[in-house]
Amino acid sequence: MSFSSSTLITTNAIRLRNSSPSSxxxxxxxxxxxxxxxxxxxxxxxxxxxxxxxDECILVDENDAVVGHDTKYNCHLMEKIDSENLLHRAFSVFLFNSKNELLLQQRSASKVTFPLVWTNTCCSHPLHTESELVEDDALGVKNAAQRKLLDELGIPADDVPLDHFLPLARMLYKAPSDGKWGEHELDYLLFIVRDVRLEPNPDEVADVKYVSREQLQELLRKADAGEDGLKLSPWFRLVVDNFLFGWWDHVDAGTLAQAADMKTIHKLT
Structure with a gap:
């Protein structure tokens, strides 16, 4: 499958939303x-x-214990990350429709870190607020995911109920972006299978695309070959290379809960 501009929902096709940003x-x-x-x-x-x-991100240690908070600005400066070992909690949502196709997004050109790269459905951070610090059943992270799915993709909360998010795993990784900016995250990987309404926010998202397993494999091939300028986010690639296709088998079989392991923190590079 070709991922030329004719097959994608382009920025010009995305409707501007009048609502203010989520925070x-x-x-x-x-x-x-x-x-x-x-x-x-x-x-x-x-x-x-x-x-x-x-926005104040949640600072954690390598065991995911909360140790403080700091601005999103400081948490993404490689100088701060390297000198102070700043590690913050994050989440990555993988949303599948009823055809078991995965929703991908291309980050907007205005993103400070990793602009215009393709990634999973939604990637962001729980904030240092009461509702997003709740740790029982990863409820704080789920609240943050629901908030950002609305903010980035216009998906109403009713379309993604909190009890439908399934936390599958946690991973810890570090990835520089452009020399100045980067990521150092303890990332919760949340899966959800729902048909949803989409109204992407162009401040956050350049394009969106549902892909089958085979279409994702073609996207990976093109990214590896450097074709069409395609780039993937480092966290998405880590999930793809280590977990995704095995988990996709569980999505197809309806046995996704069997794949969950929230006790282990996978340290990946």
């Missing part, structure tokens, strides 16, 4: 940020700048 926990308006932060973030898109300085 309502602002501490400082952008104009009130200290001068140093305004200068450092001058090249960022306004939405990404606000999220970078207002």
């Amino acid at each position: 309502s926990r602002s501490r400082l308006p952008i104009k009130s940020l200290p001068l140093r932060r305004q200068v450092c973030s001058s090249a960022m898109d306004a939405v990404q700048r606000r999220l970078m300085f207002e």
Whole structure:
């Protein structure tokens, strides 16, 4: 299968949404940020700048115990990651439809880390808030996933009920993006099988695409060959190379819960 622009939902086809971005926990308006932060973030898109300085990620140790919190900005600076070993909690959603096709997204060009790469359905962070710190049954992470699926892809909460998310595993990885930015995450891998309504947010998403197993394998081949400029996010590639196709067998068989292992933290590179 070709992944040319004619087969994708392009940015021009994505409807602009009038709703404000998901975070309502602002501490400082952008104009009130200290001068140093305004200068450092001058090249960022306004939405990404606000999220970078207002969202507080959950800092954890390598056993996933909460040790504090810091801005999304600091958590994604490779200098900070390397000098202070900043590790934050994250999640990656893998959403399948009733045909057992996986929904992929291409990150928007305005993303600070890994712009325009293809990745799984939704990737983000639970925030250091009461509702997203709840650890029983990974409820805080599920709350964050539901929030970001709405924010990024316009998927209503009713389409992705919390009790339909299945946490399958946790992985710890580090990945530089462009020399300045990168990721160092303890990532919860959440699976869900639901037919959903989509209204992608162009501030977050450039394109979306449902793929079959065979279509994903073709996408991987093209990315490996450097064809069409296709790039995959490092966390998605780690999941693909270590877990995904085996888990997809469970999706097809309706036995996904049998694959869950939330006790192990997989340290991958």
